[in-house]
Amino acid sequence: MSRNIAVTGASGRIGRFLVMRLLEEGFSVRVLLHRSHVDWPDIQPAVVRGSLNDPEALDSLVKDCDVVFHLAAEISVRSRAKRHLDKTNLFGTENVLEAARRQKVRRVVYFSSVQAFVSEGRETPISESTPLALNSASPYGRSKAIALERALIFSRDKTPEVIALCPTGVIGPYDFAPSPSGKMLIDLFNGNLPALTPGGFDWVDVRDVCDAAIAAINSGRNGEAYILSGKYARIWDIANLTSVLTGRKVPKFTIPFSVLLPVAMLAEPATGLLRKEPVFTPEALRILKHGSQYISHEKAAQAFGFSPRPLKATIADACRWFEQNGYL
Known part of the structure; x- marks a missing residue:
């Protein structure tokens, strides 16, 4: 069995750390990068330049690889982003699967x-x-749901095998960009938030997600999806955890949804014209308000030994990492 691994989305929140872990495990890693330049700490992966819409680049990426990790995706909580999202999340996924089939990859x-x-x-x-x-x-x-459905249908003839990993809100250290959740933590650690938002989400450590991904190289059943969830916590709970860790006071005031929603509805079109990401959109607020508190990872636990660490440990490690890397 080949030790060659291909990765799309290698510059992203999960992908960058996954590449680090794969290299540490001794795999030969090849990544697809479009325009970005990424430096990994020690060993560098091989780089193929191109996009998800470039069949030749995708063939070069996955050639002679045993497994392809497809992480490249457009993440947006804007209300009007369908065309852009479908191009990457739906058609880009189909292109990766087709390239994997042409090059006889064992598993995606x-x-x-x-x-x-x-x-x-x-x-x-x-x-x-x-x-x-x-x-x-x-x-x-919608774009992720349709892409997931098509990926699992694609797996039916086992050329290649396809399994899907479905994480919740990824949080923790090694957040180089940083991500929206990382920015929230940095603002909390630095005492820069005047008020909190209501609601919450299920949060999972990036390290636990990547452990499951590496286990999925050889474990998990073809044509199956696996949810990688952690612990539900309100924004208020996370703020209190950061206060305990840093000794800083957290905001005592929570802005109600009834105030945030109309502001978000007015702000979203303006930030779109300015080509800036809004702090909150109506969709983001809906997720915080109505997201399930009970997201099961039992199936992933059985398949991969997935066992997410306590959220307090994740927040503590994130705080330490941000401090050591000059974000605080």
């Missing part, structure tokens, strides 16, 4: 999202048996 580990599943409210559990959000009002959730 496709990173989807828990947002691909229907969410009916905070008290309603979500598992892999939950229907896909194929008709979601969220362009992002």
